[in-house]
Amino acid sequence: MFDVERVANELIEWLKDRVKEANAKGIVLGLSGGVDSAVVAAAAKKAFPDDTLGIIMPCYSNPQDEKDALLLADRLNIRYKKVVLDEVYDSLLRAVGSTGNENRLALANIKPRLRMTTLYYHAALLNYLVAGTGNKSELTVGYFTKYGDSGVDILPLASFVKHEVWELARYFNVPEEIINKAPSAGLWENQTDEKEMGITYKELDEYILTGKATERVRNIVDELNRKSQHKREMPKIFVPSSK
Ligand SMILES: Nc1ncnc2c1ncn2[C@@H]1O[C@H](COP(=O)(O)OP(=O)(O)OC[C@H]2O[C@@H]([n+]3cccc(C(=O)O)c3)[C@H](O)[C@@H]2O)[C@@H](O)[C@H]1O
Ligand SMILES: Nc1ncnc2c1ncn2[C@@H]1O[C@H](COP(=O)(O)OP(=O)(O)OP(=O)(O)O)[C@@H](O)[C@H]1O
Ligand SMILES: [Mg+2]
Numbered sequence: 001m002f003d004v005e006r007v008a009n010e011l012i013e014w015l016k017d018r019v020k021e022a023n024a025k026g027i028v029l030g031l032s033g034g035v036d037s038a039v040v041a042a043a044a045k046k047a048f049p050d051d052t053l054g055i056i057m058p059c060y061s062n063p064q065d066e067k068d069a070l071l072l073a074d075r076l077n078i079r080y081k082k083v084v085l086d087e088v089y090d091s092l093l094r095a096v097g098s099t100g101n102e103n104r105l106a107l108a109n110i111k112p113r114l115r116m117t118t119l120y121y122h123a124a125l126l127n128y129l130v131a132g133t134g135n136k137s138e139l140t141v142g143y144f145t146k147y148g149d150s151g152v153d154i155l156p157l158a159s160f161v162k163h164e165v166w167e168l169a170r171y172f173n174v175p176e177e178i179i180n181k182a183p184s185a186g187l188w189e190n191q192t193d194e195k196e197m198g199i200t201y202k203e204l205d206e207y208i209l210t211g212k213a214t215e216r217v218r219n220i221v222d223e224l225n226r227k228s229q230h231k232r233e234m235p236k237i238f239v240p241s242s243k
Pocket of ligand 3: 032033034035183184185186
């Protein structure tokens with residue numbers, strides 16, 4: 001049973017504890033206009049009313065995402081800053097000698113890694129922690145960029161599947177248009193999580209929560225989970241036989 005009010009209150013206390021434990025002052029996170037960052041921002045704002053900073057970081061992104069991020073910041077009165085990464089992205093591609101035609105993910109994954117770097121600059125500047133927004137559904141199938149959007153200090157939503165995140169979003173008064181939009185990493189035009197994963201969140205969440213799934217869904221999820229195991233672990237450490 002998912003008691004949303006209780007979970008939300010525990011989450012807010014958990015955020016306070018993690019920040020205190022780190023001798024930090026607050027929380028910084030990327031505000032994408034999507035529901036995961038909306039929920040983390042809402043909880044962080046409750047925990048740290050004066051020390052929550054959302055950063056909007058378009059990198060050749062859909063302009064609607066920025067509008068949604070601004071709508072959220074306005075609705076929940078969240079302090080925000082905009083950092084445009086288009087030029088940095090172009091400049092990095094030039095520096096590495098990219099033709100711009102390499103495999104799509106090699107290029108696209110640069111975007112979350114530039115965002116991670118931007119967030120850590122602000123974290124160090126303000127003595128804040130970087131909050132990630134990854135949820136249990138994404139983590140299970142490795143649907144995130146290693147050291148990109150997963151390069152964070154704390155993961156407030158990692159125990160919740162996407163449907164639970166939607167419930168938390170309603171509880172936190174996140175605008176309906178943000179809750180209703182198709183989840184997307186926003187790395188290229190018309191990208192959606194469900195299209196790329198080849199399964200729906202309904203199927204994925206049901207499998208995670210109950211173990212029930214068609215053979216097709218089970219095969220896809222099990223394979224994605226196996227292939228992404230390295231992303232959920234520390235890098236393997238070489239230990240010489242003499243040690
Ligand atoms: N067995 C192994 N042991 C240790 N390391 C291993 C490894 N296999 C690959 N690797 C390393 O991992 C790299 C591949 O992983 P990674 O770079 O993450 O890349 P990859 O998993 O290929 O792509 C990231 C996926 O996450 C999605 N995404 C990204 C960002 C945000 C969101 C979102 O929902 O917002 C979704 C994106 O659309 C894409 O489907 C390889 O280049 C290699 O360096
Ligand atoms: N344009 C952006 N500006 C700032 N942060 C971003 C941007 N795009 C992605 N991010 C960060 O990366 C995180 C991962 O993206 P992801 O798409 O999984 O979450 P979301 O956009 O919040 O929700 P949804 O999965 O429903 O789209 C975001 O929550 C946000 O913190
Ligand atoms: Mg998104």
